Amino acid sequence: MKLYDISLPLSEDLPTWPGDPKLSIRLAASLLQGDDANVTRLDMSVHSGTHIDAPFHFEPEGIGVDALPLEILIGPCRLFDLGSPLNGIDAAQLKGLDLKGIKRVLLKTRNSTRWAQGDTAFHRDYVYLTTEGSEYLISQGVQLVGIDALSIEKYAYPGHPTHHALLRNQVVILEGLDLSPVPAGDYELIALPLKLKGADGAPTRAILRALDTEMNH
Ligand SMILES: [Zn+2]
Structure with a gap:
């Protein structure tokens, strides 16, 4: 059964969110330097990469990433290819999809x-989900939404209404996906964040498993 790794490789080449800590992966101990072992030290925002x-x-009262239900993080999902050169995914766009x-x-x-x-620059003009788009998904009973941008929200959008709408309604937000190798269709999603106690987010290894009957949308 085909597996797609839709996670970004975490490395110092990855673009990080402006103002967030830069991602740093360095050897704290090194065999080449005469140490007993190679030991990597990691310093990053939890909103790095996937x-x-x-x-x-x-x-402020919201649950941490360790408390997210596994039942939502693993299970059937539908991948939509929105292809066209749109900027904000709005309700009208989503109403055309079979949800x-x-x-x-x-x-x-x-x-x-x-x-x-392999573009390593941060671009502000990424495609995002509008507030109306997020409200539409909530109204349809969606419990997890993933996107191939580092944020699901328009860059520097005041008040972060898309995040608020989704998070207040217990919708899991999966960001920083690389969906380039995956055709539209139905899959099993496995997206497991690190179990960081009480944290506002966590790096996640996200995998899609192709189903027997792959249908295209
Ligand atoms: Zn984030």
Whole structure:
């Protein structure tokens, strides 16, 4: 059964969110330097690369990433390829998609092309989910939404209404996906964030498993 790794490789080449800590992966001990072992030291924002946002990211009383239900993080999902050169994914766009019975939604956009090209710059003009778009997904019973941008929200959008709408409604936000190698269709999603106690998010290894009957949308 085919597996797709839709996680970004964490490295110092990865673009990080402006203002967030720079990602640093260095050897704290090194065999080449005469140490007993290679030991890597990691310093990064939890919103680096492929990651999950927990309600605590924007809600002071929200739960941490370790408290997110595994039942949402693993299960059937539908990947939509929105292809066209849109900027904000709005409700009108989403109404054209078959979301019936779908709890987990992945949105593939032109953002994935940049990952595929190995683009290491941070671009502000990424495709995002509008507030109306997020409200529409909530109204349809969606419990997890993934996107191929480092943030699901328009860059520097005041008040972060998309994040608030999703997180207040216990919708899991999966960001920083590389969906470039994956055709639209139905898959099993396995997206497991590190179990960081009470944290506002965590780096996540996200995998899609192809189903026997792959259908295209
Ligand atoms: Zn985030």
